[in-house]
Amino acid sequence: MKDLYLYFTMGYPDMDTLERFISLINADKVNGIEIGFPSMDPKYDGPEIRKSHSSAVDPGRERMLEFLKILGMKNIPLYSLQYYSDICSDIEENLAILRESGFSGIIVPDLTTDYFKDSEKVIDHIEESGLDFIPFFSASSPDRVIARQCSLTSSWIYYGIQPSTGINMPMDMAPGVQRIRSIAGNRKMIFGFGIRNEDHVREAVRNGADGIAIGTILLKYLESNDKNGFIDLVERMRVALNDNS
Amino acid sequence: MLESYREEIIPEKWYNIIPDLPEPLPPPLDRSKGRSSIDLLNDIVPKEILKQEFSFSRYVDIPDEVREQYIQIGRPTPLVRARNLEKRLDYRGKIFFKFEGATVTGSHKINTAIPQAYYAAQEGSSGTVTETGAGQWGTATALASSLYSLPCTVFMVRISYQQKPGRKVIMNTYGADVIPSPSDMTGSGLKFFKENTNHPGSLGIAISEAVEYAMKKNLKYMIGSVLNSAITHQSIIGLETIKQLELEGEKADSLIGCVGGGSNFSGFVFPFLNDHEDMDIIASTAEEVPKFTRGEYKYDYIDSAGILPQLRMFSLGADFVPPKIYSGGLRYHGASPSLSLLVRNGRIKAEDVSQNEVIDALKIFAGTQGIIAAPESGHAIASALRYIKANKNEKKTVVVNVSGHGLLDLGIFEGKRE
Numbered sequence: 001m002k003d004l005y006l007y008f009t010m011g012y013p014d015m016d017t018l019e020r021f022i023s024l025i026n027a028d029k030v031n032g033i034e035i036g037f038p039s040m041d042p043k044y045d046g047p048e049i050r051k052s053h054s055s056a057v058d059p060g061r062e063r064m065l066e067f068l069k070i071l072g073m074k075n076i077p078l079y080s081l082q083y084y085s086d087i088c089s090d091i092e093e094n095l096a097i098l099r100e101s102g103f104s105g106i107i108v109p110d111l112t113t114d115y116f117k118d119s120e121k122v123i124d125h126i127e128e129s130g131l132d133f134i135p136f137f138s139a140s141s142p143d144r145v146i147a148r149q150c151s152l153t154s155s156w157i158y159y160g161i162q163p164s165t166g167i168n169m170p171m172d173m174a175p176g177v178q179r180i181r182s183i184a185g186n187r188k189m190i191f192g193f194g195i196r197n198e199d200h201v202r203e204a205v206r207n208g209a210d211g212i213a214i215g216t217i218l219l220k221y222l223e224s225n226d227k228n229g230f231i232d233l234v235e236r237m238r239v240a241l242n243d244n245s
Numbered sequence: 246m247l248e249s250y251r252e253e254i255i256p257e258k259w260y261n262i263i264p265d266l267p268e269p270l271p272p273p274l275d276r277s278k279g280r281s282s283i284d285l286l287n288d289i290v291p292k293e294i295l296k297q298e299f300s301f302s303r304y305v306d307i308p309d310e311v312r313e314q315y316i317q318i319g320r321p322t323p324l325v326r327a328r329n330l331e332k333r334l335d336y337r338g339k340i341f342f343k344f345e346g347a348t349v350t351g352s353h354k355i356n357t358a359i360p361q362a363y364y365a366a367q368e369g370s371s372g373t374v375t376e377t378g379a380g381q382w383g384t385a386t387a388l389a390s391s392l393y394s395l396p397c398t399v400f401m402v403r404i405s406y407q408q409k410p411g412r413k414v415i416m417n418t419y420g421a422d423v424i425p426s427p428s429d430m431t432g433s434g435l436k437f438f439k440e441n442t443n444h445p446g447s448l449g450i451a452i453s454e455a456v457e458y459a460m461k462k463n464l465k466y467m468i469g470s471v472l473n474s475a476i477t478h479q480s481i482i483g484l485e486t487i488k489q490l491e492l493e494g495e496k497a498d499s500l501i502g503c504v505g506g507g508s509n510f511s512g513f514v515f516p517f518l519n520d521h522e523d524m525d526i527i528a529s530t531a532e533e534v535p536k537f538t539r540g541e542y543k544y545d546y547i548d549s550a551g552i553l554p555q556l557r558m559f560s561l562g563a564d565f566v567p568p569k570i571y572s573g574g575l576r577y578h579g580a581s582p583s584l585s586l587l588v589r590n591g592r593i594k595a596e597d598v599s600q601n602e603v604i605d606a607l608k609i610f611a612g613t614q615g616i617i618a619a620p621e622s623g624h625a626i627a628s629a630l631r632y633i634k635a636n637k638n639e640k641k642t643v644v645v646n647v648s649g650h651g652l653l654d655l656g657i658f659e660g661k662r663e
């Protein structure tokens with residue numbers, strides 16, 4: 001069975017709504033939850049997720065920890081999505097909170113591109129802290145970077161299909177995926193960025209995805225508090241994922 | 246026999262360096278509040294070009310039809326051993342130059358204009374639009390559009406429009422409309438036009454105008470340089486050169502070229518990089534537009550109005566209006582991200598050359614090899630002369646990319662300074 005990962009921005013549209021939607025998630029259907037911590041500059045995200053970062057409600061420390069605790073009880077692996085530019089000044093504290101809240105790993109979309117020189121040190125550090133560093137690759141990742149990061153980590157791989165979240169540029173998925181596969185072997189690859197409908201899901205699976213991550217398309221359900229729409233969407237994605245498997 | 250020789254030298258695939266870079270290429274950045282500036286490309290760039298831009302295949306098939314057109318426009322271009330120049334310089338190594346000026350439009354620009362027009366025509370678009378600095382890119386776009394019967398509009402940086410009336414005549418002859426930029430035909434142009442109806446313009450402004458016009462009129466925007474798909478098409482320069490050196494039994498020690506947006510230089514150099522770790526590689530830029538030596542490595546807009554996405558590159562600022570030098574093709578504030586990355590990491594060295602040094606170099610090259618090279622290419626030649634002087638006793642094999650001829654840029658020799 002293929003994996004389904006859901007992305008949410010912390011505090012968006014507000015804590016109560018977010019919590020209500022999280023409570024709708026069923027561990028039979030969803031294999032992972034990604035929580036984006038609002039960034040000053042979520043630069044590799046598209047307009048919709050960027051907007052969720054800028055209009056998210058800051059819950060304050062207590063409320064955030066409480067929320068993370070609820071998340072931790074869901075028995076679904078948790079991953080944070082955080083920009084290195086936001087966490088570098090206080091990385092110890094950040095890793096401690098994630099670990100104590102039961103997170104499994106951390107995705108850092110800007111680390112390899114914007115902090116290449118420091119990236120291996122940071123990856124080692126995260127791995128030593130007891131969290132998985134989730135390598136984030138795309139079709140533009142060079143061979144030698146893929147090889148190095150695979151040797152430093154052991155988790156699944158996040159594969160960004162599109163250059164940012166929420167957009168859809170024409171592309172051939174095959175060459176990029178095959179190149180990463182030839183280096184990463186049979187590590188699990190979860191495809192994200194730009195998956196908006198069932199056709200996209202099937203295309204990802206056809207190209208070798210072991211699962212998909214969706215985020216942008218969830219936003220409208222949270223914004224309009226459409227719980228049934230949300231449940232229905234998750235169901236449809238699940239079905240599309242199983243179509244080819 | 247002639248045909249089979251050509252077939253042997255012209256590659257069957259373009260080469261894209263991205264999978265072989267030492268570091269990941271920072272992706273384009275969308276800073277828009279409304280519609281994504283990356284998504285916007287879907288409306289104005291042929292789908293197949295976007296596919297090449299975002300798929301990052303190491304090798305991309307050159308369609309047979311495009312290979313045939315490459316032969317029609319004069320490919321493969323010659324690789325010439327510059328024996329007269331060697332003698333004049335009393336150099337005991339070897340100097341070769343790859344002469345992109347031998348294409349029918351006079352520069353390397355046609356190498357990417359043809360596939361872009363080809364894909365645009367295949368997808369049934371109603372016409373093309375672009376900007377031009379030196380006039381070389383506009384000329385290439387005009388011809389490529391004519392080959393596929395596409396109407397073509399070119400926004401030409403005003404200073405070049407005034408300096409090089411011959412370029413306009415050629416573009417018109419190929420059937421294109423030429424508009425001096427900044428113009429009053431687009432919002433991004435009007436802003437500057439209102440300030441000064443004789444504004445000299447810049448490539449950054451002209452790109453904004455062309456993109457805006459493409460959106461308004463539902464045309465395909467032709468990408469002259471900077472973006473990776475154009476650079477991939479230009480890899481034909483380096484791939485041919487590798488083959489030609491091989492046939493001569495030669496091996497390059499040093500590669501030298503000039504940089505505007507980075508397309509001729511990257512196309513020439515990138516195919517060599519994997520197998521030639523120890524080569525000296527020099528990117529020559531205009532002292533008046535010192536992007537690598539004085540610019541900042543940062544995310545900046547491709548065009549002055551910021552309609553297109555930001556790219557991580559060396560930049561002097563998207564609003565930088567360069568001095569009115571004759572090398573119109575080098576009057577661009579940035580340089581392509583892959584080239585910028587390799588300059589920053591030290592694999593490629595960059596140096597600036599002044600217009601006066603360029604004029605001297607052009608004269609030496611003309612007086613020995615007989616070729617009036619383009620002012621842009623004069624930077625590469627000047628850097629090569631410097632390099633040879635500094636390595637006089639080392640017997641290196643130096644290969645210079647002469648990106649274009651300068652037969653329509655003769656003003657530079659008359660000492661005219663605007």
Ligand SMILES: Cc1ncc(COP(=O)(O)O)c(C=O)c1O
Pocket residue numbers: 352353378379380381382469470471503504505506507508509510573574575619621622648649650
């Ligand atoms: C003859 C010639 N050389 C070089 C350039 C610089 O552009 P690029 O760096 O993209 O090759 C131009 C651009 O107009 C040109 O016309």
